Amino acid sequence: MTRKQKRLALLAGVFAVAAGGVALVLTALGQSVAYFYTPADLSRLAAPPSGLIRLGGLVEAGSVEYAEGGAAVRFVVIDEFARTPVFYRGPLPDLFREGQGVVTQGRLVDGRLEASEVLAKHDETYMPKEVADALKEQGRWKEEGGAYKP
């Protein structure tokens, strides 16, 4: 081989290896490597994970119950397919409300998440309150509750 052919062969090799990498990424992204599980993910598992997990989804409307004089809260995280009850003792973020997207972290005990942390997930929509109210009045409001779309 001449020097030029060798360099071309090298470049071809580099591209082949990189293409292999891209193929692996695409295969992996078909499945999800999640910052959090969704309730549906959990329901599909053969055995519930034993360690600390994160659970993401929407706070089910009407499910929020305060306990211990407001120091603790019980609610249900849902997605389109499944629901997981959560118990949490501690301060809640400002954005926490029913219908809102949340990411909670804790351990599963008998199908209930004993959360040590509750984070509110915000969506990519920004608008003034008046606009949101007007949209609701006109019936054009999409009740998404945060960015979370299962």
Added chain:
Amino acid sequence: MVTEYANPEKFSRLARPFIPALGAMSVLLFTAGLYYALFNSPADYQQGETVRIMYVHVPAAWMALFCYAAMAGASAAGFIWKHPLADVAAKATAPIGAVFTALALVTGSLWGKPMWGTWWAWDARLTSVLILFFLYLGYIAIWETVEERARAARLAAIVAIVGAVNLPVVKFSVDWWNSLHQPASVFRAGGPTIHESMRPPLFFMAFAYMTTYGALLLVSMRAELAARRLARLETLATEKISGVRPE
């Protein structure tokens, strides 16, 4: 046209009037942007007044990516075409980009505490931006460590180009992974999801950052070129005095 301005002396002369012009624009845009952001824009229906942090945070994050892309692009140009100003531009961009990245990280943290309920989360977006910050620092460290300028330029260029693989990760992290960070609101398929009353402060701030970057870039490039000229003159002077060419 590009090579015409490759002459450092000529570039320095031509760049000079742009510095006060860009500086004045940046002051005006910051005034307008901050006025809109802090006083003349509505509170968000969910976030309330905290949304105002977004006007500082989002354009800073754009600039963090833009500056890295500019740095890597200039590094590649210096690598391929040996354009004498490319390395100077890349070197001057690095600290500016690092500051924008730090600003995005800090303001994001300030927003995250009241909204998410935490200062920091190791989700894909936050982590990849933190890595971006360290890539800037690595790039700067090469220039600081390697004394010989041409060698530093080439090595730093390699670091900048290799690190550029992180840029798509930062941009698309929120789409690829279920992250805590919200997806893009402006540069997204299907149009922006920011209400039009909230866009003016955002764009004023973005242009304010751009002009600031432009002004600082030119100042820094001229300073670097002057420093190089000084180093050359010192070498010449030494030669003249001692009569030998110093190695």
Added chain:
Amino acid sequence: MSGLVAIVARDVVLALRAGGGAVQAALFFALAVLVFALAVGPDLDTLAELAAPVLWTAALLSTLVSLDRIFQADFEDGSLDVMIETADLLELVVLAKAVAHWLTSALPLIIAAPVLALLLNLPQEGYGPLLLSLAIGTPALSLIGALGAALTLGMRRAGALVSILVGPLYAPTLIFGVGAAKAGLEGAPSYGPSLLLLGAVTLFAAALAPLAGAAAIRFNMR
């Protein structure tokens, strides 16, 4: 081709000699794990949860401290000059050097990992995922490390600089490596995708590091 095999074989033989690096790498690895375990304390449940992250971190650190071995000796005794002169493709020399580094620094540590995992109380079902993730991920550490070593070739105080340069580039390997090891242990659905992404990182490193490393060596040796 035979020249590249010779480079790998030579480095492996040198590392296996008394005072070579292979034993040192495993010892450093064991020491790092020990320090973590002492700092965490005797609680076996906590140790079990931290086993995979601790072993991965220790692997990363022991790779980092052994990077100067990749080119430094050859640079000092002039054999790197010979390689640059005689090799058709310097990129392949960098690749061979990275392979040699993996064989002498990462492989001993993968062999030592099960014993250390035992000390960290790693549950039985965690061994397979841990070793698999180390096997797939550590080549990326050697490859990216070879790039870092090439960038800092012949510099004084190269150690600190190489950490600053290589550290952020190691992040994806560490994230997906630990992610895969933990997901495999817990039987989580992200196990497969994490391994795939870890493999992708290694392939990207294999494609890019030799190119960039060879360029860096040329600039540093000029």
